[in-house]
Amino acid sequence: MTNGSGPVPPPLRGVDRAALAAGLTRRLRDRGVSVDLSAAEGFVRALAAQPPSTRTELYWTARISLVRRQSDLAAFDALFAALFTEAGLGADPHARRRPLPPTGTLTAVPAPTAPAQHGSGLPWATLPAVVGGSDHAADAGPAVPQRMPTAAAGLTDVPFEALDDEQLALLDAWLGAQLPRLPTRRTRRLAARRSGSRAALRETMARSRRTSWEPIELVRIRPVRRPRRLVLLCDVSRSMQAEATAYLQLGRALVRAADAEVFAFATGLTRLTPVLRRRSAAAAMAQATEAVGDRFGGTRIAANLHALLASRHANLLRGAIVLIGSDGWDSCPAAELATELARVRRRAHRILWINPRAGAPGFRPRVASMAAALPYCDRVLPGDTFAALRRVIDAIADCDLPVRGPVRTTA
Amino acid sequence: MTNELTDAATLADRMQRVGYLVDEGLATALFFAVRLGQPVLLEGEPGVGKTTAAKALAGALDTTLIRLQCYEGLTASEALYEWNYQRQLLAIRLAESRGDRLRDADLFTAEFLSDRPILQAIRFAGPRPPVLLIDEIDRADDEFEALLFEFLGEAAVSIPEIGTFTARRRPIVVLTSNRSRELHDALRRRCLYHWIEFPAAARVAQILRRAVPGADGSLIASAADFVGRVRILELDKPPGLAEVIDWVSALSLLGVTELTRPAAERTLAALAKTADDRDTVADAFDALDEPDTTRA
Numbered sequence: 001m002t003n004g005s006g007p008v009p010p011p012l013r014g015v016d017r018a019a020l021a022a023g024l025t026r027r028l029r030d031r032g033v034s035v036d037l038s039a040a041e042g043f044v045r046a047l048a049a050q051p052p053s054t055r056t057e058l059y060w061t062a063r064i065s066l067v068r069r070q071s072d073l074a075a076f077d078a079l080f081a082a083l084f085t086e087a088g089l090g091a092d093p094h095a096r097r098r099p100l101p102p103t104g105t106l107t108a109v110p111a112p113t114a115p116a117q118h119g120s121g122l123p124w125a126t127l128p129a130v131v132g133g134s135d136h137a138a139d140a141g142p143a144v145p146q147r148m149p150t151a152a153a154g155l156t157d158v159p160f161e162a163l164d165d166e167q168l169a170l171l172d173a174w175l176g177a178q179l180p181r182l183p184t185r186r187t188r189r190l191a192a193r194r195s196g197s198r199a200a201l202r203e204t205m206a207r208s209r210r211t212s213w214e215p216i217e218l219v220r221i222r223p224v225r226r227p228r229r230l231v232l233l234c235d236v237s238r239s240m241q242a243e244a245t246a247y248l249q250l251g252r253a254l255v256r257a258a259d260a261e262v263f264a265f266a267t268g269l270t271r272l273t274p275v276l277r278r279r280s281a282a283a284a285m286a287q288a289t290e291a292v293g294d295r296f297g298g299t300r301i302a303a304n305l306h307a308l309l310a311s312r313h314a315n316l317l318r319g320a321i322v323l324i325g326s327d328g329w330d331s332c333p334a335a336e337l338a339t340e341l342a343r344v345r346r347r348a349h350r351i352l353w354i355n356p357r358a359g360a361p362g363f364r365p366r367v368a369s370m371a372a373a374l375p376y377c378d379r380v381l382p383g384d385t386f387a388a389l390r391r392v393i394d395a396i397a398d399c400d401l402p403v404r405g406p407v408r409t410t411a
Numbered sequence: 412m413t414n415e416l417t418d419a420a421t422l423a424d425r426m427q428r429v430g431y432l433v434d435e436g437l438a439t440a441l442f443f444a445v446r447l448g449q450p451v452l453l454e455g456e457p458g459v460g461k462t463t464a465a466k467a468l469a470g471a472l473d474t475t476l477i478r479l480q481c482y483e484g485l486t487a488s489e490a491l492y493e494w495n496y497q498r499q500l501l502a503i504r505l506a507e508s509r510g511d512r513l514r515d516a517d518l519f520t521a522e523f524l525s526d527r528p529i530l531q532a533i534r535f536a537g538p539r540p541p542v543l544l545i546d547e548i549d550r551a552d553d554e555f556e557a558l559l560f561e562f563l564g565e566a567a568v569s570i571p572e573i574g575t576f577t578a579r580r581r582p583i584v585v586l587t588s589n590r591s592r593e594l595h596d597a598l599r600r601r602c603l604y605h606w607i608e609f610p611a612a613a614r615v616a617q618i619l620r621r622a623v624p625g626a627d628g629s630l631i632a633s634a635a636d637f638v639g640r641v642r643i644l645e646l647d648k649p650p651g652l653a654e655v656i657d658w659v660s661a662l663s664l665l666g667v668t669e670l671t672r673p674a675a676e677r678t679l680a681a682l683a684k685t686a687d688d689r690d691t692v693a694d695a696f697d698a699l700d701e702p703d704t705t706r707a
Contacts, residue, residue: 036600042449049446050418050439057419060439068599070454070590070606 017047024062024083031079033072039065055084171246171386172281175253178390182258183399184225185319185349196220228349230260230396231316233308235326236292237266237299243356243383245285247325250389252276252284261316264288265304266297271313301369302332305340317347321399323392325354325383328370337369341376350399351376354383354392416445422471431460431467432618440605441468441585450563450584452548452599455607458651461587462546464607468585469542475535477582478544479528481551487558491568492530495523519572529559530568532582540580548598549588556598563601612639615655622656626663633670634659638682641695647685657681672696 025040043065052058059080067076192203196219203219211217232251236244244264254260255276262272270292278284301324308314322344330337345351353373357363359382365371374380381395382388416422422445423438433441437453441464444451453461469476479490499518506513526534532543548556562568563584567577586602588594610618615635619626634655642649650658658681667674675696683692 034596038600042447042603045447046443049443056435057439060419060436061443064436064440064443064451064603064605068596068602068604073606 017044021047024079025066027079027083028066028072028076031075033067033075035066035068039068042066058084169281171389172249172252174386175250175389175393176257178393179253179257181397182230183228183321183397185228186223187226189224190221191224192219193222194220196222198222227258228399229316229320230254230258230323231320231348232260232262232323232325233304234262234264234272235266235299235301235324236264237297237329239299239327239329240325240356243325243327246389247354247383248272248276248285248288249281250325250392252281261313261320263304263308263313264292265299265301266292267300268293269304269307269311298331299326299329300332301326301328301330302336302340305337305344309340309343314347317344319347319349321350321352321396322348323352323354323396324377327355327357328353328365328367328373330367330369332369334368334372338372338376341373345376350378352392352395352399353377353380355380356382356384358382359384359388416442416472418442425471426467429467429470430621431463431470432614432621433464433467434610434614437464437605437607440603443603444585445472445583447603448566448581448583450586450602452586452588452594452602452604453607454588454590454604456609456649456651457589458653459607459609460652461607462544465542465544465546465585465587468583469544472539472542472583474539474583475537475541476544477528477532477535477541478546480546481548481555483550483552485551485555488527490527490529490555490558491562492527492570493525494519495525499523515572521573524570524573529562530576532584533562533566533568533576533578535578535582540578540582542583542585545584545586547589548586549591549594553595556595560597560601563598609642609649609651612636615639615652618652619656619659623659623663626659627668630662630668630670631659634662637670637675637695640698641682641692644691644695646683646688646691648688650682654682654684 021040021043024043025035028035043062046061046065050057050061052061062080063073063076067073190198190200192200198221200219200221203221204215204217207217207219208215232247232254234240234244234247234251236248240247248262248264251260251262251272255262255273260273262276264270264272272288272291275287275291276284278287308317341351355363355365355370358380363382365374365380378399379395381392383392419435419438419442422442423433423435426433426438426441440451440453443449445468453464455461466476502518502523503513524530528543528545532541535541545559548559565577566581567575569575612635615638616631619631619635620628623631638650638655658678661678661681662670662674665674665677676693679689679692679696683689
């Protein structure tokens, strides 16, 4: 970090110091470093007292005036490296647009070599940080930028392996807040609605009593929409140890918000819905742990799907959105899984497969079971970070929309 | 003198002249403390030279160092000011003997005030602002931190009987902490902050060469290298720079020119400060002979 005083032009020629301080402070806060206003003010005064002429000087100036504790140093170093060391001057910040005195050094401004970093832009462009996926967003369609509390935003791209208990509690609260929009289904029941498509003769006649049997007000009806059932099948085998807790938390949020059904499976199948309905997250998770006898054992996806379809809960799948959270490592033959998934496919409305490995760049479903399952899944979604879970929730909400692209073939 | 200080490099150069090597980070931190008049909080493991940095700063700026060593139970009367009761009593007696009448306001004036380090720094009358070192602030109680806020923020001390003393020129304040407890955010907010890393082997050697002029070159190089390796081990108290300097001084007193096992064992007391560490460091001496043969 302390090297790099190479042939770089003065880093901050003609840059608005206040905007730089505000932008840098903002970004530090997004990364979970608490920076107060007086620190930002101190940074501006320090910049004025000794305008940094190299990147190293800028580093020390910023670090000394903005960072207040040793535990924050790592986050600061990472941010500084992302902003000033790895990124070139890719944009044209407003403050630099004014013509500068022609100096030879300016021609040496490095070309934008590094890809645009997360959050995009330069520190002195004080755009609000948005979360909601700029990195994998291609598949999720236009995502609505979602402002989040700093602490949760800082966790967006932390893999689940790295989460501690406190952060899981944060996840619980955060998931609960993400769920207002859930898919619905049309029921057979009809109710009067102003925007109804059909005229309701009976209600119109009844209403006309008030107007001497003259039908002045036309009552329209339309089918009632109810929340669509969600079924989460969560793999709790050893290979899913890190993600299982987060997925069960997702399940808990779904159970509480949308009456979802949650099953855990490894070698056997356990229904967790009643347990997860508990108010306290910690108590729910503790009971769930107790309830699942085969936690962190092997995996038999096909056998468990068969058990589910044979059980009295089989009808829960009808017209439901089935979420399967698993990495696809199955000890049953792949053909069996294909058969069972075909049965689920015929009952369910959509099948979404959440695979923690799918977040890795260059992921291909090479595991036999995953490859066999692929034709029956509407979407395979990565599920390794908060941001990925957020996109899973978006994908659930998108199940209301008609299927885009080529029509899927079912067996 | 302070006015001539144009950038951190000048300060680093000047501190080097009084015998203290600073890296760019520490130099920048101290430079801003001088230039912006903001207190600077230095943290780091014990023995990386936090206190020495403040002393060297005072030396480099050619000004007075006022030191306040913190300890548990430190109160305002030891840190800020105290009324000089004896002088007050004497004044009363004198007034009685002269037949004068004394009012309260006559007894509580600046002349009856004994300055303690912080008030001393504020009322300092020298040509240049003094360096006030508040050492090991983590040892003082939380309440004491709150006592410092007014001074750190405004460089002022309020005395109820007299009024507020404000420094004519802000003293340069250096606080150090060993992180034996977490300091309050309000204190951190008022300070610049610098975390002093334990220096790399090459820099340790540089510092040793300066601190122990009599020591042999190869001894210093191997000692610096060895300490780098020992610090990675699980030690109760990893040796800091101060210990290393003691150790190398001890070795060079014994006339050692090459770091060998017997010599190292004789001077172990300078390096390892607990019984467990003695064993761990002694084990590390075993490796002392091997790498030499592999390297050769």
